[in-house]
Structure formats: structure tokens, C-alpha cells
Amino acid sequence: MRQRPASARTSPPSAALDAAGHPALLLVDGVSSIGSMDFRMDEWGVDVAVTGSQKGFMLPAGLAIVAFSPKALAATETATLRRCFFDVRDMGRSQAAGGFPYTPPVGLLNGLKLATGLLLAEGLDNVFARHRRIADGVRAAVAAWGLELCAERADIRSDTVSAIRTPVGFDATRIVTHAAQVYDVAFGVGLGDVAGKVFRIGHLGALTDVMALSGVAAAEMAMVDLGLDVRLGSGVAAAQEVYRRTAAADLRAAA
Amino acid sequence: MRQRPASARTSPPSAALDAAGHPALLLVDGVSSIGSMDFRMDEWGVDVAVTGSQKGFMLPAGLAIVAFSPKALAATETATLRRCFFDVRDMGRSQAAGGFPYTPPVGLLNGLKLATGLLLAEGLDNVFARHRRIADGVRAAVAAWGLELCAERADIRSDTVSAIRTPVGFDATRIVTHAAQVYDVAFGVGLGDVAGKVFRIGHLGALTDVMALSGVAAAEMAMVDLGLDVRLGSGVAAAQEVYRRTAAADLRAAA
Amino acid sequence: MRQRPASARTSPPSAALDAAGHPALLLVDGVSSIGSMDFRMDEWGVDVAVTGSQKGFMLPAGLAIVAFSPKALAATETATLRRCFFDVRDMGRSQAAGGFPYTPPVGLLNGLKLATGLLLAEGLDNVFARHRRIADGVRAAVAAWGLELCAERADIRSDTVSAIRTPVGFDATRIVTHAAQVYDVAFGVGLGDVAGKVFRIGHLGALTDVMALSGVAAAEMAMVDLGLDVRLGSGVAAAQEVYRRTAAADLRAAA
Amino acid sequence: MRQRPASARTSPPSAALDAAGHPALLLVDGVSSIGSMDFRMDEWGVDVAVTGSQKGFMLPAGLAIVAFSPKALAATETATLRRCFFDVRDMGRSQAAGGFPYTPPVGLLNGLKLATGLLLAEGLDNVFARHRRIADGVRAAVAAWGLELCAERADIRSDTVSAIRTPVGFDATRIVTHAAQVYDVAFGVGLGDVAGKVFRIGHLGALTDVMALSGVAAAEMAMVDLGLDVRLGSGVAAAQEVYRRTAAADLRAAA
Structure with missing residues (x-):
């Protein structure tokens, strides 16, 4: 335990x-x-x-x-x-x-x-750890894309939603609209001061590793479709690496 | 139309x-x-x-x-x-x-x-085309993994399920067991003559591109976990390329 | 029409x-x-x-x-x-x-x-007429019990809920409690000025004649159980008479 | 216990x-x-x-x-x-x-x-006793109507369904058809040797006293509508008497 x-x-x-x-x-x-x-x-x-x-x-x-x-x-x-x-x-x-x-x-x-x-x-600690794991995967994908989170320091990051900054001059809301229209996936727009500057991937609730990967994959396709300098599969691979490493650790711990 | x-x-x-x-x-x-x-x-x-x-x-x-x-x-x-x-x-x-x-x-x-x-x-033709698109993505992933389908010719491939041959000497059923246990994803085992030689990815029904990608990603992680020579993200990227190209074509056709 | x-x-x-x-x-x-x-x-x-x-x-x-x-x-x-x-x-x-x-x-x-x-x-008019019919049946039951509605004039009666006055000195809320405990039926208590003086039978929504009869029957049993001077079956029979007469008229009208 | x-x-x-x-x-x-x-x-x-x-x-x-x-x-x-x-x-x-x-x-x-x-x-014994109680109420209604069960001896009666014989010369199936059309209640027809001679009231499963009463009330209305010599409310009152007496006993036993 x-x-x-x-x-x-x-x-x-x-x-x-x-x-x-x-x-x-x-x-x-x-x-x-x-x-x-x-x-x-x-x-x-x-x-x-x-x-x-x-x-x-x-x-x-x-x-x-x-x-x-x-x-x-x-x-x-x-x-x-x-x-x-x-x-x-x-x-x-x-x-x-x-x-x-x-x-x-x-x-x-x-x-x-x-x-x-x-x-x-x-178990609440297991629930929290699961959200941490899933969020770590999404954050690894963001890094692999060469992008940054809106949260500038690790201690203010959320394990349930990641707001991702897009390059200056690019309207981040286009990713949200495009992903909804083309891939039937709902991301969140930036609100207030960061409207148009970030898009948000929610990753909480009854979510598994591979569900999170489907969101990462959709964001990736949308960004490529819209001309951002992102390589298909790069964020997914980074998140997969996090998930398979930590899933294996979980299984060892449970053994 | x-x-x-x-x-x-x-x-x-x-x-x-x-x-x-x-x-x-x-x-x-x-x-x-x-x-x-x-x-x-x-x-x-x-x-x-x-x-x-x-x-x-x-x-x-x-x-x-x-x-x-x-x-x-x-x-x-x-x-x-x-x-x-x-x-x-x-x-x-x-x-x-x-x-x-x-x-x-x-x-x-x-x-x-x-x-x-x-x-x-x-529209039935749209339903059939959707399954064809989704299957094409999965088949592109299989090729990117360096693996082959059980169906040896294109004209006998199924657009609803792909049976994938694993390397000689590897028990394909381990992928099914591992994916279920570690990633909560259900693949199918080979039956009869191909038991242990193939695993099956079902891709039919109320399925979207990104749902199919989550299955491809899970298979990928399972294969890497079990020591097969597969690169994380490779199959996903190949399927993403198919999906984003054909989704865009769909949107142009609908415009 | x-x-x-x-x-x-x-x-x-x-x-x-x-x-x-x-x-x-x-x-x-x-x-x-x-x-x-x-x-x-x-x-x-x-x-x-x-x-x-x-x-x-x-x-x-x-x-x-x-x-x-x-x-x-x-x-x-x-x-x-x-x-x-x-x-x-x-x-x-x-x-x-x-x-x-x-x-x-x-x-x-x-x-x-x-x-x-x-x-x-x-059809809204059919929906309204259905509620009127069902309410007429409940009101006929109330009359058969020798009780009176809270609404003193016909033009202020509701076709969706009937508040029924119980004899002076009897706590009407006991009917609601008893019906819930013994017959698993939910009636409403009197509120404000009529608390303890009335109980309410709701009769609206996806309701049929025989559903309304089950509520009438439950009220009847609860009142008898609690010593009120009501004869079992009397209210049900009065409501049945309303329902079978008006249902037949409906069928003739639809023919 | x-x-x-x-x-x-x-x-x-x-x-x-x-x-x-x-x-x-x-x-x-x-x-x-x-x-x-x-x-x-x-x-x-x-x-x-x-x-x-x-x-x-x-x-x-x-x-x-x-x-x-x-x-x-x-x-x-x-x-x-x-x-x-x-x-x-x-x-x-x-x-x-x-x-x-x-x-x-x-x-x-x-x-x-x-x-x-x-x-x-x-508790299985409570489940069986509940069905016995509900069946006893339906059987009391049948007796109050002056009709008889298809089962000629008490030891072969079912506590889950009552097949009720209608007067000679009357087509019992008309009750089933009429109740479905006019009161939206499903009874069962007689099958085989008793086709046209009986109709069946099912009374099992997730059923309460007042649900059973609604079926009894519907049968009563249908029979009156079709000219049988049955008094509205008579079967309901007989069943109510069974239910309120046995429900009270249940409550005393549980106290």
C-alpha cells in the first residue's frame, strides 16, 4: 500500500x-x-x-x-x-x-x-497519481512539439487540464475549431488574457492512458493541418514513453 | 453527392x-x-x-x-x-x-x-467509405511497424478488422493479454490455424479516426513492452497521415 | 382533427x-x-x-x-x-x-x-385533454370519498395536482408518510397555510389512466389504514367510471 | 428473521x-x-x-x-x-x-x-412471500368478480401469473386486445386448449401492491366495457383488503 x-x-x-x-x-x-x-x-x-x-x-x-x-x-x-x-x-x-x-x-x-x-x-491517492501520470504524458507531448504550457512553473501546473501556448501570431482558437470539425474532438479555447494564445486539453475523470493519447494525436493532426511546425507522432511517442514506463512501474508496485 | x-x-x-x-x-x-x-x-x-x-x-x-x-x-x-x-x-x-x-x-x-x-x-456509401478510411489508417500503421496482415492480398482484406502477423517465434496472444491488463484495451486473439500467430484490431461501428488511433497507440506500446522491434509513435504517425489527408479530402468534397 | x-x-x-x-x-x-x-x-x-x-x-x-x-x-x-x-x-x-x-x-x-x-x-390540445380526463377521474374519486378539494371553485382547479382536504382534526401529513412507508407511493404534503390540512396527489406527465388509478387506490388504502371513513374501492370505481366513459369517447372520436 | x-x-x-x-x-x-x-x-x-x-x-x-x-x-x-x-x-x-x-x-x-x-x-423467502401476497390480492379480485382461475386446485396455482376463465361463449382474447388498445395495459391471451377461454394477468418481478392494483383495475374496466357482469371497483376493493391487511402484518413483523 x-x-x-x-x-x-x-x-x-x-x-x-x-x-x-x-x-x-x-x-x-x-x-x-x-x-x-x-x-x-x-x-x-x-x-x-x-x-x-x-x-x-x-x-x-x-x-x-x-x-x-x-x-x-x-x-x-x-x-x-x-x-x-x-x-x-x-x-x-x-x-x-x-x-x-x-x-x-x-x-x-x-x-x-x-x-x-x-x-x-x-483510493484517492491512486486517483491523484493516475491524473498525475496522465498529465505527465500530455506535458511530455507538449515538450516534444516544442511548445510550452501556459503555466510557467511546475508547481502551478494542473494535472487535469493543460493550457498550451501556440506560436506568436497564430490564433490558437483555430486548433479548437478545426479539431471539433474535422476530428470530432473537443478542446478548450483560451479565455480572457490568453484568448487566442492558448488551447486547452482536458485530461481528467474516467480517463485511461490511451484515451489521453487519442487527444494528443488529435491535437497533433490539427496543428499539422493548420501549418504549425509539429511532426506527426512526435507528441504521441513522448506520451507513450511516459505511459508505458509508469504503467509498468504500477504493475511492479502492485505485484 | x-x-x-x-x-x-x-x-x-x-x-x-x-x-x-x-x-x-x-x-x-x-x-x-x-x-x-x-x-x-x-x-x-x-x-x-x-x-x-x-x-x-x-x-x-x-x-x-x-x-x-x-x-x-x-x-x-x-x-x-x-x-x-x-x-x-x-x-x-x-x-x-x-x-x-x-x-x-x-x-x-x-x-x-x-x-x-x-x-x-x-448514407451507406459514406458508412462504407468511413470504414475504408479507418482501415487504411490501421493498415498504414501495420506497414510502418514492418509487420504484415494475415490477409495476403488487398482484395481479401477486411475494412472492419485487421489480423496482424507477429514475428515467427513470438506468441501473438501475449499482445492481447498485455494490452488488456496494462492499457485496458481489448484486441482479439488469433483463432484456429493462426492462433498465437496473429492478433486482431477491430475497427468498426461507431468509431472515429482518433478512436482508431488510440487502438494503434495501445498496440504499439504493448509490442514495445514485449520486446518487439517497433518504434513508439511510428504506426500512429502513419495512420495520422492517412486520416488527416483523407479527412481534408472529405471536407473539400463536402464544401 | x-x-x-x-x-x-x-x-x-x-x-x-x-x-x-x-x-x-x-x-x-x-x-x-x-x-x-x-x-x-x-x-x-x-x-x-x-x-x-x-x-x-x-x-x-x-x-x-x-x-x-x-x-x-x-x-x-x-x-x-x-x-x-x-x-x-x-x-x-x-x-x-x-x-x-x-x-x-x-x-x-x-x-x-x-x-x-x-x-x-x-398534439398540445390532446395533451391538455388527457390531463383534464385524468384529473376528472381523481376528482370523482375525491367526491366518492366524501372529501373536498382545497380549490373551492371549479375554475381554479388544477388538472395536474389535486390537493385534498382531510377531516378537521386529522393530520393529513400522516397519509403522505404512511403511503410512502407502506405502499411505496409518493404523495405531497400541504405547505404553508394548509400544512397538515391537505395532501396532494400529483397526476401529470407521462401518466395513463391506470397509473392514476394506482395512486387513487393507494390513497384509499392509506386513509382506511389510518381510520378515515372511506370505503375501499369507492374512489377507484368513481375514477374508473370517468376513465372508461371518456376513453370510449376518445376512441369514437379517433375512429 | x-x-x-x-x-x-x-x-x-x-x-x-x-x-x-x-x-x-x-x-x-x-x-x-x-x-x-x-x-x-x-x-x-x-x-x-x-x-x-x-x-x-x-x-x-x-x-x-x-x-x-x-x-x-x-x-x-x-x-x-x-x-x-x-x-x-x-x-x-x-x-x-x-x-x-x-x-x-x-x-x-x-x-x-x-x-x-x-x-x-x-431475501428469497421475502421475495417468495411478496409474490404470494400480490397473487393473493389478484385471486381475491377474481373471486370478487365471480370468476374462477384456470387452476382448479389451490396447490397448482401460480403466484406469478393468474389465468382467469371468462364466461362460456365470451371470447377472453377480447379483454387482452381491448386493454392494450384502450388502457395501454398488456395482459396475456390463453394458449392452446384454453385459447379464447382465459386471459392472464402477470404479477411478478419488480412489482408493488399498487402496481398490481392498476392491473386489476384495468381488467375490471375492460370487462365492464365488453359487457361482462362485473362491478367497477369490486376486484380492486377485494385486492386492497388483502394488501392492506398483509402489509400491516409485514410492518408489525419488521417492527
Whole structure:
């Protein structure tokens, strides 16, 4: 059995707030990470965390999953925004009585029970390690293409999605459009400051090595089709090397 | 709109029987081909054709789909094998009355209606061309690996499954076992005379270019893992070249 | 083909607002009615209508379906409530560009397309008449039990749910609890002013006569179990009489 | 916990064969009973038992489930009927090696695993008692209608289906046709000697009291529609009385 690694971070995300003595709540958008990467709400001092059903939990879109710290719950008592549907106090009162304040999406709740069962059966550390392995393969492909990630340092890389910078002057969104039209593969566009400068490959959830390779292969074809200086098979081979080396290690460890 | 190509065969499959004046029925096992490759029961003089729900029709296994020529139907009247469940005359009588002689698998029949609707909406010639394209990619990968198909001539190749010969002395079944265990990918073993000498990649049904590439990539990793002289990414690159060239042609044709 | 009946109302719901010269928006909670009973947003001067996927549209819970009149849309420009997720202007901008501002629940949207297709294929007037028939049967059962509806006048009755008053001193919620525990049937409790005074039988969506009868039968058993003065089979027989009379009329009309 | 009742039969079904010293195999068609009523293959000396996925196992049609005694297996070695697909020796050899001789219907096999898990979780004796209760209700309805079962003695009644005799001169099949057309409810026709003389109500599988009541109510309406001397609600009331009395007993036993 593997040991749960100590969190690699030297200081939790809330340290900056604490250091500044700032009363702000620490909110985490974990839509693309919770359930796929390590997340420690209490240990890291997180006040509100939100995720959805459609990524790490491998379900259709439909559930917003929100967690509050005691500090955040206290803040709902003094918050002045007028609200109704999103007043978590109604939700809390109903759940304390074993119910819901509104019609619950029973199917997705049953799905969530099943999905969390699958994650726990695999073991959270194994789930996180699997996403790390798959992400390492995609990152090896990016390097083989001679491209760079949007994340400039290794410690801020995501193991669930890779935003890839394309050469200056090339509209990265064309890759997304082309891959969808020609290869029926959905990549993500860059948003905000990096619109047109990056495209994103999502690699999380119920994903295997070879599924990730199919995404790498599609990106490769799209880039070649659009005239970028990328060699067919180069990124796939780099990712394959990562996958076959680490898969073999997994099997040895399990033996 | 594309024109339906004339059948490439110079003589129909029944020609040999006709030439010999032999009264045998011509039976076709179309499990892995009907719905994915051209098949002309009447034109080719086929007497009995059988397929299943689980390949070209993209459904779960469960339905055996059988067609009889008038000659085959007549033969059921004089056949001497004792039979009950498989007496097609019961089936014929019930269907003439709008029913079934036994409890019908309603779900699969509804699925078959939907599946045939999808095939007809795509257009049978487009469906056949898609399988040809995908098979061409897989065959390009096989050539890039320095391996050969079990089918020795181009005119007997299948567009839905490729049986690949491995080097003499190597047990091809190991590739199938390894890919299933390590990469969660199902290939087929060689059967009968070619057991241990070939492994099979199925490539039919609701399949896209990049799905086929994931199978090629998995085979590649498995072969490298097992010590065969194959370069990672080589087969994938060869298949990618086929797919991107022909996909572009498709788009130009559709424009 | 049947003719669409003219709306039975002598004045639209917005008449009172118009008569008073009041600038308020007319909002309609159509969760339990839209798709099952006649609703005419423009003709009736409705500004905002909301419904869900889980009732008349026969889908799992998950979609809130909202429609705005031009007057309501204009009001969103001057509204002062701070909002983000529920700012329909974002939704409008994205939909104008063929997209969504947030991850859409694709499965439910596909289901809505299918469900609305079913409703249109049946014919909205036929759908409304079916709900009227089924409601008439439930109401006949209520009368046979010697009970009364919460709705005191026929013109404010709902064809999709019947709230039934129980004798003074009896806690109506016990029927709901008992039916769920003993007969695995879900009724609704009274809310607000009528809590404990009524229980509700929902009868909408993909419902047939005999499904409604099973609900009537369950209510009957629960009431007898709990000591109310109701005769087993009495409500069922009254509803059956409605159903068999109107079903026969339907068949004659269709002949 | 309830004790498993000793089998009520004074002699097993194979006793007659044994008494006669006859070498015939004892074959049981358990399609409508296995999984819903007590069945003891070894204890009763059964040689071949067959059932399907679509009744007691609550799945779509598609699986034939067959069990052989050692005596029946031995007979397959000497049987002279030419056979291929139905040669159970192929099935036995493949299953001994952990596989199947033909493509298995994986979805239904997974379903069977789930369904048998549900049956075992409920407890087989509870499952059998539930079917007995539901059947008792249907039989009470039949008596209330003044009709009789096809089964003339209580010890040969089925707890999963009731074949009901209609008055002499009345074509019982009309009830089946009418209920399907007008009430969208599927009853079964009489077969063979009792064609036109009986109609059948199936009451097995994932069925609750109120579902059974809906079938009773539909039969009642159909019979009244067709002029039979049956009072609306009479059968339902009789079945309700059985259900509410026995449901209450169940709750007391569980308390």
C-alpha cells in the first residue's frame, strides 16, 4: 500500500491571507480539480469550495457541489446581498431535517454516490497519481512539439487540464475549431488574457492512458493541418514513453 | 453527392457454385461486416446471411439477424434436422401475423431501428467509405511497424478488422493479454490455424479516426513492452497521415 | 382533427394589473402546469414564466426553464439586485452566439428536445385533454370519498395536482408518510397555510389512466389504514367510471 | 428473521418418474416462476431447468438461463440430435476456462449480477412471500368478480401469473386486445386448449401492491366495457383488503 504523500506545499493557500491579517474569505474554484487532485479544505484553511458533477466526479453536468467552512457559514448570517434560491441557510435547515428546500436532482445524487464510491474504491491517492501520470504524458507531448504550457512553473501546473501556448501570431482558437470539425474532438479555447494564445486539453475523470493519447494525436493532426511546425507522432511517442514506463512501474508496485 | 461505386468484384461470390452447377446454399457469416462494408445479398446470390447486433449495428450483443433467400426458405421445408427454437418457419408465420413466436427482445429491436436510422442518415456509401478510411489508417500503421496482415492480398482484406502477423517465434496472444491488463484495451486473439500467430484490431461501428488511433497507440506500446522491434509513435504517425489527408479530402468534397 | 378550444377565461391574468395601471411584472410559477395545461404567455400578458424539467416535460429534475417578455427583459437592464449566475443578460448574449455562458446540461437539453417532440406529436390540445380526463377521474374519486378539494371553485382547479382536504382534526401529513412507508407511493404534503390540512396527489406527465388509478387506490388504502371513513374501492370505481366513459369517447372520436 | 418454510409438497415432482422407474429426464419450464417462487432443483430431482432474464430477474428479454443436473449433462454425451449453437458441452468447456464460446451479452450478464443481488438482499423467502401476497390480492379480485382461475386446485396455482376463465361463449382474447388498445395495459391471451377461454394477468418481478392494483383495475374496466357482469371497483376493493391487511402484518413483523 502506498503512503499518502505529505502535501508538497510549504505553506497553505490561506497563509497569505493570514500573514496580511486580512478578513477575506478564501474561495476555491475546484470545478476542474476536486476529485482529481489533492484538495484539503480544512488543512489549507479554505472557506468556500465549489465544484461540479461533470469533471472529477464523472457525471453529467447538473450538480453544483459547494462546501462552507464555519467562518463562511457565519458570514452568510451577516451578508447583505438579497438572495433566495442561493441562500445556503435554507439548504442547511432542510438538510438538517433530512430533506431539501427544493426538488432535488435525485438521479445525479444517486450518480454522485456511485461516483464517490468508485473514487474511494480506487483510493484517492491512486486517483491523484493516475491524473498525475496522465498529465505527465500530455506535458511530455507538449515538450516534444516544442511548445510550452501556459503555466510557467511546475508547481502551478494542473494535472487535469493543460493550457498550451501556440506560436506568436497564430490564433490558437483555430486548433479548437478545426479539431471539433474535422476530428470530432473537443478542446478548450483560451479565455480572457490568453484568448487566442492558448488551447486547452482536458485530461481528467474516467480517463485511461490511451484515451489521453487519442487527444494528443488529435491535437497533433490539427496543428499539422493548420501549418504549425509539429511532426506527426512526435507528441504521441513522448506520451507513450511516459505511459508505458509508469504503467509498468504500477504493475511492479502492485505485484 | 457521391456516386455509389460499382462493385469491385469481377464475379459474385456465388459464381463458383454456379460454374460447378452445385446445389449448395451460399451462406455468409457477416457478423463483422454487414452494416460496415458493402454487402449485396440478391446481387451476389447469397442464400443465408447472418450478422449480430454488436458490431456494425453498434448495439449490445443479443440479436442474431438472419436473412434467407427464397431458395434457402424452400430448403427449410425439406431439411431433416430436428429443430424447434431455430425453425425459421415459426418465425415466418408469426411475423406474417405481426408478432413473434417467442418473447422478443424489445429493447434491442428498438435499438436496431435507431441504429439503422443512423446508418441510413449517414448514407451507406459514406458508412462504407468511413470504414475504408479507418482501415487504411490501421493498415498504414501495420506497414510502418514492418509487420504484415494475415490477409495476403488487398482484395481479401477486411475494412472492419485487421489480423496482424507477429514475428515467427513470438506468441501473438501475449499482445492481447498485455494490452488488456496494462492499457485496458481489448484486441482479439488469433483463432484456429493462426492462433498465437496473429492478433486482431477491430475497427468498426461507431468509431472515429482518433478512436482508431488510440487502438494503434495501445498496440504499439504493448509490442514495445514485449520486446518487439517497433518504434513508439511510428504506426500512429502513419495512420495520422492517412486520416488527416483523407479527412481534408472529405471536407473539400463536402464544401 | 380537433379544434383548439378558445381559452375559457373571460379575462387574461394580466387584466387586473392592467385595470389598476400597475407597472408590476406578471410572473407565473408554471412548474406544475406548463406542458400539461393550456398556457399562453403572450396572449395572457405574462412577463416571466418559469417551469422545470421534472413535471410536464417528463424528465429528471435539473433544468429551470424561464421565459421573459420584452418588458421583463427591459427590466433586467434597470434591476439593481447584484447578480452573476442568474443574470439573464449573460445567457442572452451567449445564446445569440450559439453557446452558453456556463457548462450546459447537455443530457437534459437533449431530453427536452425529445420530450417536446413527444408533446407536439401527441398534439398540445390532446395533451391538455388527457390531463383534464385524468384529473376528472381523481376528482370523482375525491367526491366518492366524501372529501373536498382545497380549490373551492371549479375554475381554479388544477388538472395536474389535486390537493385534498382531510377531516378537521386529522393530520393529513400522516397519509403522505404512511403511503410512502407502506405502499411505496409518493404523495405531497400541504405547505404553508394548509400544512397538515391537505395532501396532494400529483397526476401529470407521462401518466395513463391506470397509473392514476394506482395512486387513487393507494390513497384509499392509506386513509382506511389510518381510520378515515372511506370505503375501499369507492374512489377507484368513481375514477374508473370517468376513465372508461371518456376513453370510449376518445376512441369514437379517433375512429 | 423468518424461518424458511419446509416445502409444502408431500412429494417432489420427480416422485412419479421414480415410482415408475422411468429413465426420462425431468425438465422444468421455470420462465415465469424461477426467482419469484420457491424452486429447489436438487431437492426436487430436476434435471434441466430453464428460465429467462425478463420475468423474475426483472431484466430485458435476452438471456436464456439453463441449469443441468449431472444426469442431464451425461445425457448430452449420448444425445444424437445434431447440434452446434445449443451444444452445452461447448458452453461448459469455455466456462471452465473462464470464457464463453460465443460473444456474451455482457450488459445482461451485468444486469443479472445486479438483479440477483437485489433478490438476495431482499431475501428469497421475502421475495417468495411478496409474490404470494400480490397473487393473493389478484385471486381475491377474481373471486370478487365471480370468476374462477384456470387452476382448479389451490396447490397448482401460480403466484406469478393468474389465468382467469371468462364466461362460456365470451371470447377472453377480447379483454387482452381491448386493454392494450384502450388502457395501454398488456395482459396475456390463453394458449392452446384454453385459447379464447382465459386471459392472464402477470404479477411478478419488480412489482408493488399498487402496481398490481392498476392491473386489476384495468381488467375490471375492460370487462365492464365488453359487457361482462362485473362491478367497477369490486376486484380492486377485494385486492386492497388483502394488501392492506398483509402489509400491516409485514410492518408489525419488521417492527
